Amino acid sequence: MTVNAxxxxxxxxxxxxxxxxxxxxxxxxxxxxxxxxxxxLLSAGGMVMAIVATAVWLLVLPPTGSFNAFGWLIIxxxxxxxxxxxLYSARTVKMTAVPQLVSLFNAVGGGAAALIAISxxxxxxxxxxxxGLQDNVATVLDVVIGSVTFTGSxxxxxxxxxxxxxxxxxxxxxxxxxxxxxxxxVVLVGGLYIFLGNxxxxxxxxxxxxxxxxxxxxxxxxxxxDMPVVISLLNSFTGTAVAMAGFVLNNPLLIIAxxxxxxxxxxxxxxxxxxxxxxxxxxxxxxxxxxxxxxxxVGGPGGSVREVSMDDAAxxxxxxxxxxxxxxxxxxxxxAQHGVRELAEILEAKGVDVKxxxxxxxxxxxxxxxxxxxxxxxxxxxxxxxxxxxPEFSRCDVALVVGANDVTNPAARKPGSPVSGMPIxxxxxxxxxxxxxxxxxxxxxxIDNELYANPKTGMLFADAKAGLAELVAAVKAV
Amino acid sequence: MNGGQLTIDLAFTIFVLAILTGFAxxxxxxxxxxxxxxxxxxxxxxxxxxxxxxxxTSANDPVTYALSxxxxxxxxLNVVGGYVVTDRMLQMFxxxxxxxxxxxAEG
Numbered sequence: 001m002t003v004n005a006x007x008x009x010x011x012x013x014x015x016x017x018x019x020x021x022x023x024x025x026x027x028x029x030x031x032x033x034x035x036x037x038x039x040x041l042l043s044a045g046g047m048v049m050a051i052v053a054t055a056v057w058l059l060v061l062p063p064t065g066s067f068n069a070f071g072w073l074i075i076x077x078x079x080x081x082x083x084x085x086x087l088y089s090a091r092t093v094k095m096t097a098v099p100q101l102v103s104l105f106n107a108v109g110g111g112a113a114a115l116i117a118i119s120x121x122x123x124x125x126x127x128x129x130x131x132g133l134q135d136n137v138a139t140v141l142d143v144v145i146g147s148v149t150f151t152g153s154x155x156x157x158x159x160x161x162x163x164x165x166x167x168x169x170x171x172x173x174x175x176x177x178x179x180x181x182x183x184x185x186v187v188l189v190g191g192l193y194i195f196l197g198n199x200x201x202x203x204x205x206x207x208x209x210x211x212x213x214x215x216x217x218x219x220x221x222x223x224x225x226d227m228p229v230v231i232s233l234l235n236s237f238t239g240t241a242v243a244m245a246g247f248v249l250n251n252p253l254l255i256i257a258x259x260x261x262x263x264x265x266x267x268x269x270x271x272x273x274x275x276x277x278x279x280x281x282x283x284x285x286x287x288x289x290x291x292x293x294x295x296x297x298v299g300g301p302g303g304s305v306r307e308v309s310m311d312d313a314a315x316x317x318x319x320x321x322x323x324x325x326x327x328x329x330x331x332x333x334x335x336a337q338h339g340v341r342e343l344a345e346i347l348e349a350k351g352v353d354v355k356x357x358x359x360x361x362x363x364x365x366x367x368x369x370x371x372x373x374x375x376x377x378x379x380x381x382x383x384x385x386x387x388x389x390x391p392e393f394s395r396c397d398v399a400l401v402v403g404a405n406d407v408t409n410p411a412a413r414k415p416g417s418p419v420s421g422m423p424i425x426x427x428x429x430x431x432x433x434x435x436x437x438x439x440x441x442x443x444x445x446x447i448d449n450e451l452y453a454n455p456k457t458g459m460l461f462a463d464a465k466a467g468l469a470e471l472v473a474a475v476k477a478v
Numbered sequence: 479m480n481g482g483q484l485t486i487d488l489a490f491t492i493f494v495l496a497i498l499t500g501f502a503x504x505x506x507x508x509x510x511x512x513x514x515x516x517x518x519x520x521x522x523x524x525x526x527x528x529x530x531x532x533x534x535t536s537a538n539d540p541v542t543y544a545l546s547x548x549x550x551x552x553x554x555l556n557v558v559g560g561y562v563v564t565d566r567m568l569q570m571f572x573x574x575x576x577x578x579x580x581x582x583a584e585g
Contacts, residue, residue, distance in 0.1 A: 078550025086559030263500025
C-alpha cells in the first residue's frame with residue numbers, strides 16, 4: 001500500500017508538472033497576436049488538468065485518511081458560486097471595464113491565498129501542534145501579502161469604477177503616516193511573535209486586520225490614472241502570496257505558478273512605470289498629486305492657441321493622403337472607439353492612408369487601447385507601436401489627437417519638466433495637427449502641453465464621442 | 479501529507495527557478511498584448527484553487543469549513559473569470575489576419 005501510495009503521488013505530481021509546463025508555454029505563445037488566444041487556451045487546459053489531477057488525488061488518497069463528504073460538498077458549492085459568477089461577469093463585462101474586473105479577480109485570488117494560510121493555522125491551533133519555522137515564515141508572508149492585495153485590489157477596482165466611497169482622485173488620509181507606522185509595527189511584531197514558534201490566533205488575526213487596513217490606506221492616496229501600475233503590482237503580489245501558500249501546503253505547483261506570476265507582474269509593473277517616466281516607488285508614495293483631465297481649465301499654455309472648426313478639420317482630413325490618429329485615455333473614457341473606427345473607414349474610402357499611433361501607456365493599461373480598438377473592429381495591422389510610427393509623422397499630412405495629452409508633449413524632449421525623458425509620439429513633426437479635446441485642461445502630469453501652442457496645431461474643442469460623430473458627418477459632406 | 483515531502487531547500491530551488499522563468503518569458507511580450515497578458519497571468523494564480531481544495535478536504539470544524547468555502551469560491555472566481563475574460567480580449571485580435579505589413583514588435 002505504501003509503495004502504491006508513493007507511486008500514485010508521483011503520477012499526480014507529473015500531472016502537476018504538465019500543468020506548470022502548460023502555463024509557461026501558454027505565456028510564451030502570448031508573444032504574438034496570432035498565437036496568443038491559443039496560448040491562453042493551452043494555459044486553461046493545463047489548469048483544468050492540474051485541478052482534475054488534484055481532485056483524483058484527494059479522492060483516492062485523502063490527506064486525512066478518510067473521505068470528507070462535507071469537505072467535498074463545500075468544494076462543489078464553492079466552485080459553483082465562484083465559477084458561476086466568474087463566468088457571468090467575464091462574459092457580460094464591457095471591454096472598457098475590463099481593468100476593474102481583472103483587479104477584482106486579482107483581489108479574490110489574493111484573498112484565497114491568505115485564507116489558505118489562515119485555515120492551516122487554525123488547524124494547527126486547534127490541534128495544539130507547532131508548525132516549523134519555514135511554515136511560520138510562509139504563513140505570515142502569505143497572510144500579509146494576500147490580505148494587502150485583497151483590500152488594495154478592491155479599492156483599485158472601485159476607483160476605476162468611480163464608486164463614491166473610492167473616488168478616483170487621490171484621497172489624503174489625516175494622519176496617514178501615523179496609521180501606516182502603527183500598522184507596520186503590528187505586522188512586524190506580530191510576525192516576529194509567530195516566527196518564534198508561538199501559536200496564537202489573536203496575534204494572527206491582529207496581523208490580518210493590520211494588513212487588510214494597510215491595503216486600503218496604501219491604495220486610497222493614489223490617483224485613478226496610476227491604477228494600472230498599482231493593479232499590475234498587486235497582481236505580482238498575489239502571485240507571490242500564492243507561492244507562499246505553496247510553501248505552507250508543501251505544494252510544488254502553487255510555488256511554480258505563483259512565482260511565475262510574481263515575476264511577470266513585476267516586469268509588467270516596471271514597463272508601465274518606465275513608459276510614464278516614473279518610478280514604482282514614486283507612484284506608491286502618492287506621486288505628484290495627479291489630477292485627471294477635468295482639472296481646472298487654465299488659460300493658454302504660453303503662446304496663443306488656434307481653434308479650428310469642425311468643417312475645416314473635415315476638409316483637412318478628407319484631402320490628406322496620410323492621416324495618423326493618436327487615441328488616448330480621453331477616448332477610452334468617452335468610449336469613442338467605434339466613432340474613431342468609423343472616421344477611419346470613411347477616410348480610407350476616400351483614399352486616405354490611415355494609421356493609429358499607439359503609445360505604450362495609451363488607455364488605462366498598456367495595450368488597453370489595442371484591445372478597445374480591436375473591439376471596434378480596427379484591424380491590428382493598422383495599429384502602429386511608438387518606435388515604428390514616429391518616423392512616419394514627418395510624412396503624414398494630418399495628425400489627429402483624440403483624448404491623448406502628455407504622451408504628445410514635446411516638453412518631454414527637454415530637461416526640467418515633470419515629463420522630461422518620457423518617450424513620446426512625435427506628433428509635432430506632422431504637417432498639420434488637430435487636437436480634439438474637451439477643454440484646455442491639463443493632463444495627468446499637471447503641466448501645459450507645448451503642442452497646443454504650436455502654430456501647426458488646431459484645437460477642436462469637443463467631447464471625444466460627440467465630436468467624432470460630428471466629424472464623421474462633416475467628412476461625409478465634403 | 480503522503481509520499482515524498484517537499485523539503486525546504488528543494489521548494490526554494492523550484493521557487494527561484496520559476497521566478498527566472500517568469501522573467502524570461504514575460505520580457506518578450508509586445509506592448510500590444512500587455513493587458514491580455516496581465517489578465518492571463520492573473521488567471522494563472524487561480525491555481526490557488528488547488529490549495530483551497532486541499533484545505534477543504536482536511537477541514538474538520540465549522541471555522542475551517544467556512545474558511546475553505548470562501549477560499550474555494552474566491553479561487554474559482556479567479557480561475558473561471560480570468561480565463562474567460564482573457565479569451566474574450568484575445569478573440570478580438572483574430573480579425574482580419576491578412577497583414578499587408580506585419581508590425582514588427584518582437585525583439
